[in-house]
Amino acid sequence: MENSYKNSGVDIKAGESTLDNIKEVVKSTFNKNVITGLGHFGAFYQLDLKNYTDPVLVSSVDGVGTKLKVAIDSGIHYSVGQDLVNHCVNDIAVCGAKPMYFMDYMAFGKLDPVIAANIVKGFSIACKENEVALIGGETAEMPGLYRDKDYDLSGTIVGIVDKSRIIDGSKTKKGDLLIGFKSNGLHTNGYSLARNVLLNKYKLNDKIESLNSDLKTELLKVHKSYLILIQRIISNFNVKAFSHITGGGIIGNTKRVVPKSSDLKIDWNSWKVPPIFELIQKTGNISDDEMRKVFNMGIGLVAIIDKDDVNSLNKVASTLNEEPIIIGEVI
Numbered sequence: 305m306e307n308s309y310k311n312s313g314v315d316i317k318a319g320e321s322t323l324d325n326i327k328e329v330v331k332s333t334f335n336k337n338v339i340t341g342l343g344h345f346g347a348f349y350q351l352d353l354k355n356y357t358d359p360v361l362v363s364s365v366d367g368v369g370t371k372l373k374v375a376i377d378s379g380i381h382y383s384v385g386q387d388l389v390n391h392c393v394n395d396i397a398v399c400g401a402k403p404m405y406f407m408d409y410m411a412f413g414k415l416d417p418v419i420a421a422n423i424v425k426g427f428s429i430a431c432k433e434n435e436v437a438l439i440g441g442e443t444a445e446m447p448g449l450y451r452d453k454d455y456d457l458s459g460t461i462v463g464i465v466d467k468s469r470i471i472d473g474s475k476t477k478k479g480d481l482l483i484g485f486k487s488n489g490l491h492t493n494g495y496s497l498a499r500n501v502l503l504n505k506y507k508l509n510d511k512i513e514s515l516n517s518d519l520k521t522e523l524l525k526v527h528k529s530y531l532i533l534i535q536r537i538i539s540n541f542n543v544k545a546f547s548h549i550t551g552g553g554i555i556g557n558t559k560r561v562v563p564k565s566s567d568l569k570i571d572w573n574s575w576k577v578p579p580i581f582e583l584i585q586k587t588g589n590i591s592d593d594e595m596r597k598v599f600n601m602g603i604g605l606v607a608i609i610d611k612d613d614v615n616s617l618n619k620v621a622s623t624l625n626e627e628p629i630i631i632g633e634v635i
Contacts, residue, residue, distance in 0.1 A: 326424040333431040333438040337404070340439075347440030349405050351464070358467040362401035365460045366391050370495040371523070376453055378508055378520040381419050384457065385426020387492050390529040391550070392461035393434045394605070397534045398546035398561075400471040401463035406431055408441035409458045413450030415443065423457065434531050436461070471538070473545035473561030473608065476634055480544055480608050482558065482568065483617060484631040485533065487604030489525040489580055493551045494598040498523070501588030514579045522580050530605045533624055537607060540620050544608040549600040554631070556597065558606050562634055570632040578602045603631060 340348040353359055368384050368391075375384045385408075393403050408427055410420060420443060431438045450456070490498060506512065508520040515522045530548070537543050545561035547554075555568055562568065572592075581602065585595050595601065607628075609617055614630070621628045 326421050329421070329425055329428045330438050333428050333436065335435075335437050338437050338439055347405075347407065349437065349439055349462075351404075356464065356466050359464050360467050360470065361462060362396045362399050362465055363460065363462045364392050364395040365458060366395065367456065367458045368492050370499060371490075371492050372454075372456065373499065374495065374508065374520060374523045376455070378524065380520070380524055381422040382426035382429070383524045383526050385423045385428075386430040387426075387527040388457055388459040389427055389430035389434065389436065389461075390527045391492050392459050393430075393436065393529055393531050394527075394534075394548045395550075396461055396463040397531045398471065398548045398605075399465065400469050400538060401465040402535070403434055403436045403461055403463040403531070405437045405439045405462055407439060407460045409444075410441065410455060411444045411446055411450065411457075412455040413445075413447055414452040415445040419455070423455075427459075430526075430529065434529055469538075471543065471545060474563070475542075476544040476562045476566065476608050478566065478634055479611060480634040481611050481614065481630055482570070482632040482634070483607040483609060483614075484554075484575060484603035484629045485530065485605040485607070485621070485626055486575070486629075487549070487578075487600045487602055488528050489522060489578065491527040491550070491600060491604055493600065494584075495523070497588070497590075497598055498584050501584055501590070505587055512583065514583055528604055533605070533621065533626055536620050536624060537617065541609075541613055541616050543613075544610065546608070547606040549604050549606060551598070553596050553599060554601065554603055554606065558608075561608065567635050568632055569635045571630075572596070572601075574631045575602060575629045603629075606631070608634065 337350045337352060339350050368387050372384055375381055389406055396403055427438050506519050509518055511518045534546060547558040547561050549557050554570060558568055581599055617628055
């Protein structure tokens with residue numbers, strides 16, 4: 305047999321088909337600042353700086369982790385695209401930044417143009433919800449490194465903020481309150497432990513009474529975007545800091561935005577932990593301490609505010625049907 309790239313496991317035509325499938329979906333996220341279409345070696349985005357006096361670019365890169373394995377085994381691929389965008393958006397929004405554009409990287413064992421298009425559809429849904437342009441990406445087929453049905457994703461987000469409006473937690477002080485906002489589940493963290501525990505007892509299609517759904521539906525809930533809430537809070541008063549609760553839990557992430565001389569006091573009984581976390585803990589016989597290190601436990605965003613701003617925050621949050629919960633304080 306004559307050697308070829310295709311015989312080695314890489315199908316160039318599949319890549320071309322994927323590009324054809326996603327062009328219009330990607331284009332639907334463009335705005336007036338995007339000045340190129342797909343196909344160039346680089347993506348071009350023109351900065352609109354008229355509302356900024358000392359602009360700073362803020363960027364972040366992330367992945368979806370082993371939640372991807374749930375998507376692959378379930379055959380549901382669009383939601384992980386939304387997960388990736390929302391996770392990245394939250395990471396820069398908590399710094400005070402307005403996200404501008406997003407870029408993705410998708411790596412497959414064997415490229416399936418339909419699956420790739422579904423993932424990109426998820427990117428586009430979340431990009432439009434967050435008013436972010438999906439301006440470029442890369443798709444790779446790497447047989448031998450990934451199994452045929454496996455894939456991995458990463459995303460990069462770039463946003464902008466005036467230097468004077470960067471939120472870095474430097475003004476937090478003893479007595480400031482920690483206000484928690486609910487997550488809608490695991491978001492994109494702790495899936496290695498969750499899968500190890502739950503899939504030894506349940507199948508993804510199993511209907512679980514305490515969840516009021518099958519397991520895959522619960523585990524594939526889309527990572528929530530807090531962008532609108534964060535921007536609404538910022539526009540109404542001076543918040544001290546925000547913490548996006550990802551790997552490391554509430555304490556691990558929130559300690560990143562308070563002075564090293566400070567500590568946190570958390571009232572773990574101040575909110576009701578969602579059933580999925582109770583199921584994981586009970587099924588795996590996991591300690592409270594370990595659960596709190598690994599999972600968000602039902603709180604996806606923490607705002608640190610002066611205690612005198614509680615009423616103002618409550619009014620802002622109520623306009624978005626969000627429920628602020630006092631979960632602790634800086635000590």
